[in-house]
Amino acid sequence: MAGNSDPLSPRAKLAVTAGKAVAAASRAAGRGSGSVIGGRVALKLDPDLLARLAQHLDVILVSATNGKTTTTRLIAEALRAAGPVVSNALGANMPAGITSALAGGSDARYAVIEVDEKYLAGVARDTDPKAIALLNLSRDQLDRAAETRMLAEHWREGLAGSKSVVIANADDPLVVWAASSSPNVVWVAAGQMWKDDAWSCPSCGGVMQRPGDDWYCGECGFRRPTPSWALNGDHVLDPHGSAWPIHLQLPGRANKANAASSAAVAAVFGVPPQVALERMYQVQAVAGRYDVVQFMQRDLRLLLAKNPAGWLETFSLIDPPPTPVILSVNARGADGTDTSWLWDVDYTRLSGHPIFVIGDRKLDLAVRLEVANQTFQVCENLDQAVQIAPPGRIEVIANYTAFQDLRRRVGN
Structure with missing residues (x-):
């Protein structure tokens, strides 16, 4: 060598x-x-x-x-x-x-x-x-x-x-x-x-x-x-x-x-x-993942989930209902442009959580949640979702470019 x-x-x-x-x-x-x-x-x-x-x-x-x-x-x-x-x-x-x-x-x-x-x-x-x-x-x-x-x-x-x-x-x-x-x-x-x-x-x-x-x-x-x-x-x-x-x-x-x-x-x-x-034990957050940030007088925990296996693991670690959950999905180049993977995710695991949907492909996600019989609201952006979310820490789950967008918005 x-x-x-x-x-x-x-x-x-x-x-x-x-x-x-x-x-x-x-x-x-x-x-x-x-x-x-x-x-x-x-x-x-x-x-x-x-x-x-x-x-x-x-x-x-x-x-x-x-x-x-x-x-x-x-x-x-x-x-x-x-x-x-x-x-x-x-x-x-x-x-x-x-x-x-x-x-x-x-x-x-x-x-x-x-x-x-x-x-x-x-x-x-x-x-x-x-x-x-x-x-x-x-x-x-x-x-x-x-x-x-x-x-x-x-x-x-x-x-x-x-x-x-x-x-x-x-x-x-x-x-x-x-x-x-x-x-x-x-x-x-x-x-x-x-x-x-x-x-x-x-x-x-x-x-x-x-x-x-x-x-x-x-x-x-x-x-x-x-x-x-x-x-x-x-x-x-x-x-x-x-x-x-x-x-x-x-x-x-x-x-x-x-x-x-x-x-x-x-x-x-x-x-x-x-x-x-x-x-x-020293590792607290990894490139912004798991970070808890302050935004509009609220605590938001940022979670990255890029594919069905990642979403399944992420659902297992969020706080129990009625913790509010914001979901954000994009389909840009770095994410992959095909959103059919949303149908492989078991969204019934979010039952009981108030759900707010944002991101470029919020309507794709809304259709999927509708079929999974979940109660949700489609919002224009993060600010609106945070504004109408009920009290308590908010779990924010996003795929790759949606996560980067969120980090920029909350200044993280």
Whole structure:
């Protein structure tokens, strides 16, 4: 492995400098962080830059349909116990954003990188990761994302013979099938609330049997592996059978599952579960998610839910009725333009909550709520919804660009 004594080539240095200059100009023009455009420029000047920047780092990749950004943040906190960390903490998770993040981490020892599912195999090829965390695979952005089984196949091909330690969720059959091509897997029982993408066997197409928490294919014998780490209520069980308490400021079962996977990743690098989990307590909000903000004399908790699996997890952590709930859905490029996924979400779980609907596709959502027999009001914007919501803290659930719109409006 190349050490820090192996400096970047003049071309690579030029690429990094140019990328940073473009990013700074983009920020100055008020166009966001600039990390993506900066990374694109840098990669144009040196197509091998990502591989060069990763050379002296222990790289950890994190990929999934849900929970990537939060888990990346939890692993980064845990690994800071062992050395300096660079990470794409704001979620720019395609090659340009990843290149930009690594270019900013010259003194780091570890790189904890969130990777979009479609790019995992390519980024793994470029960065030679020490560890890869795979959390889940479910339907997402129907107009342009590959069907989940195809994504699992790309992962499986990309991981075949990989030297990385793969930390994978034993409860998700698609993830297990993808990870099984790798010679070195640590299985974590992290749970799976959303099962609608895993009723047929990814290996042979047979019908999956699901007794209790177990699963297996009755036709080819593909089955759930025995996990060495497990989420058990409010504890993580390690491979020795010791139970370590999870204390998080982040809400919900899904984040406990993210913490369990993160503890397993940290252990690969010699950070003990107790130390890893204590450090994870520092994380209060992740890129605005879970933040409680003051707006128009009210407390609003901002929750991001991008696809059916994410909405299901989010419904499980909101305050009980009659807490008011504002739902906001857009269908812009970054969200995926097909809103038919709304029909896969079980909105009857919101029964008893006063519901207020905003966002570009508020009428699509209104039709869906009508069919689910929910009581709701369609509002022009956030201000109007907050104005007419009954007293108490308001839960605000939004998909990707709707969430960014809300953050701008509340000044977060």
